[in-house]
Amino acid sequence: MACSRTCMAETVIVRECKYGQVRVLFGNILRVDGDLLVTTANNRLAGREGLDEKIHQKAGPELREFTHQIAVERRKENLQPCGVGEAVTTPGFNLPFENLVHVVGPDCRRPNQDNFRRDLLKQSYAAMFNQIEAVKKRETLVMPPICMDIFAYPHREGARMTMEIVLAWMDEGEDPGTDMILIVTDDNQFLNNMKTVYRESEDRFPGIDRTRAFRKGKYP
Secondary structure, three states: OOOHHHHHOEEEEEEEEOOEEEEEEEOOHHHOOOOEEEEEOOOOOOOOOHHHHHHHHHHOHHHHHHHHHHHHHHHOOOOOOOOOOEEEEEEOOOOOOOEEEEEEOOOOOOHHHHOOHHHHHHHHHHHHHHHHHOOOOOOEEEEOOOOOOOOOOOHHHHHHHHHHHHHHHHHOOOOOOOOEEEEEEOOHHHHHHHHHHHHHHHHHOOOEEOHHHHHOOOOO
16 A cells, blocks of 8 residues: 555545555655556657656666666667557666656657557556566556646546546456555646546446545545
8 A cells, every 4th residue: 555655645536446446646756655656758768858857867877777778679679669559667776666667658749649649548558557567566556647748648538548547457357466556646737637537427437436535534
């Protein structure tokens, strides 16, 4: 479960699924603890934009060197370091996380990706889940909403897809080995869209809402 530092972020949504909880938090993702951190990377794994840049800076130069070596090896096969809809795992280095999963989602600033953004986003989450399931220590996962910052994915649509995909992973199929997912954002616009989507569709999402009980101190 999430450690005490999670209280540094505001808990907005709490949902209980078959295999654990999913929470939406408002705050600084780098001040929320867990076992495994997800970052929204670009296809070069360069860590030069948005949240990914902040995470690379916090992790230190060792992370940049590690991702550079991934890029070198992939280029030998005429492949991008990490293509759209793909993900890779690295150590966390100076981050308070054992591992870091880098996910490349659609960049909606590019029409050729924006036109297929729904399918590409689903591929990105599937790749992320595959990486997570290969990591031994994954009980508490800390992640941003994929592609909802500088990659310009439409927030309303993205909020709905985020909840549908993540909640299904925690409520259907086999146990993923993760008992807490913390979706963390500091973007008020995205958060407002998430609240609206959740209010409109809460009864249709997988799992059971525990937000009200949590606010009243009746749910851990």
